[in-house]
Structure formats: C-alpha cells, structure tokens
Amino acid sequence: MSEYTLVVRIPQAGNREIKYSIQLSGLDENYPDDYFRHEKNRLAISQAIEQQSARKVSPTNLNSIVATWILDIKSGLHRTVVTLDLPPDVSSPIQTITTPISNNITLHAKQPTRQPLTPTTVVQTAKNPTVESVNTTTSIPNPSSANNSEKPKELPPDVRADTNKADF
DSSP: OEEEEEEEEEGGGTSEEEEEEEEEOHHHHHOHHHHHHSHHHHHHHHHHHHHHHOBOOOHHHHHHHHHHHHHHHHTTOSEEEEEOOOOBOTTSOOOOOOOOOOSOOOOOSSOOOOOOOOOEEEEEOSSOEEEEEOOTTSOOOOGGGSOTTOOOOOOOOOSHHHHOGGGO
16 A cells, blocks of 8 residues: 555645555556546545635546646655645634733723824935925915015026036
C-alpha cells in the first residue's frame, strides 16, 4: 500500500493548506480513475476540505481536484498540491472571538456637540509648504463694488531664467 497526499491551498484563507491522504494498493494505484469513480471516495475528499477550511467545494472544484490528483498518481507522484479559490461556506458556523469588557466604562448621556469641519486647501511651493484655511461661509464680494484703485500684486521674478544655463 502506498500513501498519496492531496494538499489544497486556498489563497483567500491566507494560503491555508488542507491535507488529505489516502492509501492505494494494487489496481487502485495503477487505475486511480476507478478509485475516484466511487461517490463515497469523492464525498470524503469534499467533506474533509470543507470541514478543515470552512469553504464550499463545488462539484466543478471537486472534479478539478480529482482530475489533477489522478494525473499525479498515474505519474508516480505521492504528493499533489492544488491551489483553488474556494468561496466561504455560509452554512458553516462562524467562530467568534470574545474579549472581556472591563466594568470601568462610563457612558455619557449627552454627547458633546462638535464643531463643523471647514475644508482646507494645501498650497505647497518648492521651499515653503503652507496650509490655508478656506472659510465657506464668507461671501465673495461683487466685482462691480470692489475698489478699482487697488493694483494687482506683482509676481516675484522668475529665478529659473537666470540660473538655468541649459536653456541658452
């Protein structure tokens, strides 16, 4: 009798490995198709994977697993690794982790009022990052009522033109 091991890796479960082994002898070892043709043998594989992983094994997934395993057994390999994306089994009970809660918790009946958040705009220059607050409640003055005697501010001279010799 020879032992053949199936390893099923499930990427969504953190690459968890499920191992299942069978003992084959004589004709079953030479003709593994006959062994896996029996529904009880296929069902045992499916149940073992589902119990150990809490994942649902569809008939298509089971056929893929069995076909790969048969090819490896025929090739003389005693260990077969199959990677499958199996969906979670919604009918299996979910394990819950409980943590003790301390009795020193004080609950306040009235929550403190919060100030509304005001959006901010980050303006960053090459040397000096600054944050400017934008107040959304102030009104924008009408251009016709603005004082026309104000001159627009002059921009600082472009320093790059004097220092970049690659442009010449």
